[in-house]
Amino acid sequence: MKFFIDTANLNDIKEAYDLGVLDGVTTNPSLMAKEGISGEDKVRAHYKAICDIVDDNVSAEVIATDFEGMIKEGKELAKIDDKIVVKIPMIKDGIKAIKYFSNEGIRTNCTLIFSAGQALLAAKAGATYVSPFIGRLDDISYDGLELIDQIVNIYENYGYATQVLAASVRHTMHLIKCAELGADVVTCPLKVILGLLNHPLTDSGLATFLADHAKAAGK
Ligand code: E4P
Numbered sequence: 001m002k003f004f005i006d007t008a009n010l011n012d013i014k015e016a017y018d019l020g021v022l023d024g025v026t027t028n029p030s031l032m033a034k035e036g037i038s039g040e041d042k043v044r045a046h047y048k049a050i051c052d053i054v055d056d057n058v059s060a061e062v063i064a065t066d067f068e069g070m071i072k073e074g075k076e077l078a079k080i081d082d083k084i085v086v087k088i089p090m091i092k093d094g095i096k097a098i099k100y101f102s103n104e105g106i107r108t109n110c111t112l113i114f115s116a117g118q119a120l121l122a123a124k125a126g127a128t129y130v131s132p133f134i135g136r137l138d139d140i141s142y143d144g145l146e147l148i149d150q151i152v153n154i155y156e157n158y159g160y161a162t163q164v165l166a167a168s169v170r171h172t173m174h175l176i177k178c179a180e181l182g183a184d185v186v187t188c189p190l191k192v193i194l195g196l197l198n199h200p201l202t203d204s205g206l207a208t209f210l211a212d213h214a215k216a217a218g219k
Contacts, residue, residue: 004187024057051081061087070097102126123162133168
């Protein structure tokens, strides 16, 4: 399973990368705005800075919502670095753009997926990744994990190469359940990745080991 970090914060990206388990980064316009990044040049420079930290898979989202605009913007984003994956919203022109980029050999991440039908369309268009937002579905009392299960099954039925990138992951149980269900990737904040480290028995076990060692050494 690949781990992506869902942030535009360079310190968090570095910290996750230094842990040695990071496979990529997802951003979106809201995450870029949260870091105070705006204006074409600054946005591009920020994507480049992210690409310089990680090995691959940096999702950069288009702002345009019409086919021509998405193609123009996507091509420019893809030129920033080979690590860029062009992130495209699940709308009609987005599907056409994904098909176009798939034919051009440019990787895409189809974002804002909330149904199995949307995921099926994106796979048929040749998306590299689809991003079902599980936390946002949970927020409106739909089962986000059920959607992951559905998409994984559908892709398996037909052998689609599109990878299921579980997004809007809010806590460690989301991540673990996604792993059980066979999602190819999860993207989540740093705190969710670090949350996997925690167990009270690890803490108390380590404290006992260190205390016993100190006692035996006469300290
Ligand atoms: C995915 O690519 C999105 O950036 C993200 O996971 C959205 O998560 P949120 O619902 O926590 O904003």
